[in-house]
Amino acid sequence: MVKQSLFVALLTAIGMLVSAEEIRPPLAVEPTGIIETLPGRYPADWFLVHDAAFFHMSDGKVVVLDTTKDSVGEQVQGMFPVSLMGTFIEAQSRGEIFAVETFHTRGTRGHRIDVLTIWDTVNLSAVAEVILPVGKRFMGMPERVALQLMNGDRWLAIFNLSPSTTVTLVDLEARAVMGEVPIPGCSFIYANGDMGLSALCADGRMLTVVLNDDGSEKSRVMSEVFFDSDESPIFERPAVVDNIAYFPAFDGRVQPVAMTGSAALPMASWPLYGSGEETWAPSGIGIDGEDDLGRIYFLMNAEANGVDGMHNAGGSEIWVFDPEARRRVLRIPLEAWGLSLAVSRGEEPKVLVTNPTDMSVELYDGLTGSFIKNITGFGQETPLLLRGAQ
Amino acid sequence: MMSFIDRLLEQRARSAAQQAPRRGMLKALGGVLVGASTLPLLPVARAAGPDVASRPQETGSDTDCDYWRYCAIDGFLCSCCGGSANSCPPGTEMSPVTWIGTCHNPADGRNYVISYNDCCGKPGCGACLCQRDEGDRPPYRPDKTNDINWCLGTSSAAYHCSAAVVVGVAFEE
Numbered sequence: 001m002v003k004q005s006l007f008v009a010l011l012t013a014i015g016m017l018v019s020a021e022e023i024r025p026p027l028a029v030e031p032t033g034i035i036e037t038l039p040g041r042y043p044a045d046w047f048l049v050h051d052a053a054f055f056h057m058s059d060g061k062v063v064v065l066d067t068t069k070d071s072v073g074e075q076v077q078g079m080f081p082v083s084l085m086g087t088f089i090e091a092q093s094r095g096e097i098f099a100v101e102t103f104h105t106r107g108t109r110g111h112r113i114d115v116l117t118i119w120d121t122v123n124l125s126a127v128a129e130v131i132l133p134v135g136k137r138f139m140g141m142p143e144r145v146a147l148q149l150m151n152g153d154r155w156l157a158i159f160n161l162s163p164s165t166t167v168t169l170v171d172l173e174a175r176a177v178m179g180e181v182p183i184p185g186c187s188f189i190y191a192n193g194d195m196g197l198s199a200l201c202a203d204g205r206m207l208t209v210v211l212n213d214d215g216s217e218k219s220r221v222m223s224e225v226f227f228d229s230d231e232s233p234i235f236e237r238p239a240v241v242d243n244i245a246y247f248p249a250f251d252g253r254v255q256p257v258a259m260t261g262s263a264a265l266p267m268a269s270w271p272l273y274g275s276g277e278e279t280w281a282p283s284g285i286g287i288d289g290e291d292d293l294g295r296i297y298f299l300m301n302a303e304a305n306g307v308d309g310m311h312n313a314g315g316s317e318i319w320v321f322d323p324e325a326r327r328r329v330l331r332i333p334l335e336a337w338g339l340s341l342a343v344s345r346g347e348e349p350k351v352l353v354t355n356p357t358d359m360s361v362e363l364y365d366g367l368t369g370s371f372i373k374n375i376t377g378f379g380q381e382t383p384l385l386l387r388g389a390q
Numbered sequence: 391m392m393s394f395i396d397r398l399l400e401q402r403a404r405s406a407a408q409q410a411p412r413r414g415m416l417k418a419l420g421g422v423l424v425g426a427s428t429l430p431l432l433p434v435a436r437a438a439g440p441d442v443a444s445r446p447q448e449t450g451s452d453t454d455c456d457y458w459r460y461c462a463i464d465g466f467l468c469s470c471c472g473g474s475a476n477s478c479p480p481g482t483e484m485s486p487v488t489w490i491g492t493c494h495n496p497a498d499g500r501n502y503v504i505s506y507n508d509c510c511g512k513p514g515c516g517a518c519l520c521q522r523d524e525g526d527r528p529p530y531r532p533d534k535t536n537d538i539n540w541c542l543g544t545s546s547a548a549y550h551c552s553a554a555v556v557v558g559v560a561f562e563e
Binding site for chain 1: 462487511512513514516521522523524525526527528529530531532537538539541542545546547548549
């Protein structure tokens with residue numbers, strides 16, 4: 001009798017479940033082929049994380065990361081490739097990202113192709129390409145100064161090192177190479193006015209070339225010698241505020257250079273360290289940045305000053321300066337270690353830092369210096385260079 | 391080629407070592423070594439010992455990042471990739487354009503100019519990543535930089551590993 005009652009109760013329960021399932025509507029049939037898009041201007045807290053894929057360089061990529069979110073599914077907004085130690089720059093005014101990369105027809109062998117790939121920022125689609133002179137473009141650790149926009153973002157200047165040094169000029173409207181500017185003995189491209197470019201020279205000077213509307217050369221001038229590339233080298237990566245490039249030096253000083261639009265004028269250098277801090281010096285890969293408040297940031301190493309071979313090691317703190325006052329306004333102690341940094345735009349800057357001990361990235365508040373979060377597991381392996389969204 | 395992970399690990403290890411009780415001794419030893427490298431060399435006196443022929447001309451393992459030739463290297467050691475300290479692995483192509491370093495050979499007390507030739511044409515070896523930046527300069531000094539891909543003048547730009555070839559005795563300044 002008891003068994004019969006249980007059996008009836010079980011049947012009743014199953015019946016109720018079945019009824020409930022019949023009442024709940026099934027999932028709607030979904031369309032296929034949906035592709036997400038991104039906003040026309042990426043929000044201030046988005047960063048472009050360049051993973052150079054050091055162990056398999058043909059697979060370099062840039063991940064678009066929303067650092068306000070707390071799960072990987074929300075943080076990763078998209079990705080585009082930058083093959084074989086490529087370089088890239090975002091042109092917000094054009095809604096485009098320019099990536100210089102290299103391919104071989106058989107992977108690591110075969111015919112070589114150097115190409116400027118143009119991505120649109122909304123779809124992250126390759127919308128155009130410009131074939132570049134083969135075997136010339138700079139190929140190495142990611143650099144922010146290997147590409148430079150000019151002439152109202154209508155031209156792109158591309159640094160070449162083969163190892164002779166030149167600049168390839170690309171007309172972004174025509175999607176065509178305009179020509180090549182020789183910069184013998186000098187390297188990289190620093191914006192100098194809208195029609196000028198400067199380059200850092202092995203002999204301790206800066207070259208400035210100003211171009212005409214047709215891309216031909218209007219003027220060429222060398223600065224005075226202001227550093228010794230053997231004895232007192234500066235890093236090639238400046239923080240830039242109000243047309244002054246602040247080059248950190250191996251010896252813990254900073255060398256400002258005024259970009260006048262027609263020349264590069266070295267100014268008086270000053271130490272980043274204070275009394276009792278003489279062992280500190282900048283160190284790392286992407287070692288500096290600037291914010292919209294006019295402050296400059298340097299990744300600092302407590303043991304690097306005067307120690308040969310320590311300049312790429314990274315550091316344990318970020319120091320923030322008011323460059324006009326030559327005054328440090330903030331120290332940001334890192335959770336573990338830093339290799340590269342980038343600063344977001346806006347009045348409330350955030351600092352994203354590569355932590356090389358586990359190759360994650362960490363977010364810090366640029367106003368208070370407080371640690372906000374660690375971001376990892378987004379497919380990164382070697383995020384060597386970071387850029388804030390423009 | 392540039393690498394970074396070993397350098398960071400080494401940096402962390404150095405920091406830890408410097409905080410250990412041996413700190414004073416290690417620092418003193420380091421000072422002696424650095425000082426020795428800057429002193430004028432006396433090869434005649436060094437070679438005058440009775441057992442000179444039996445001494446090894448080089449000591450250490452060429453698969454070890456601390457090997458003397460690697461003082462300015464940055465990349466995967468070819469000796470871990472099927473090559474050796476001065477040769478490329480099979481089927482790769484040695485770059486004819488290089489960066490150089492000046493390294494001290496503790497076995498004979500001489501400083502040597504080392505040519506760091508990248509081996510090219512295959513994917514990154516991935517073994518024995520080693521970064522020692524002694525004398526390294528930013529790429530505006532191409533002759534002294536390990537931050538660029540030196541697979542220049544080769545049929546392929548793909549970086550595989552780095553060799554360290556002795557190309558001469560360094561002149562003293």
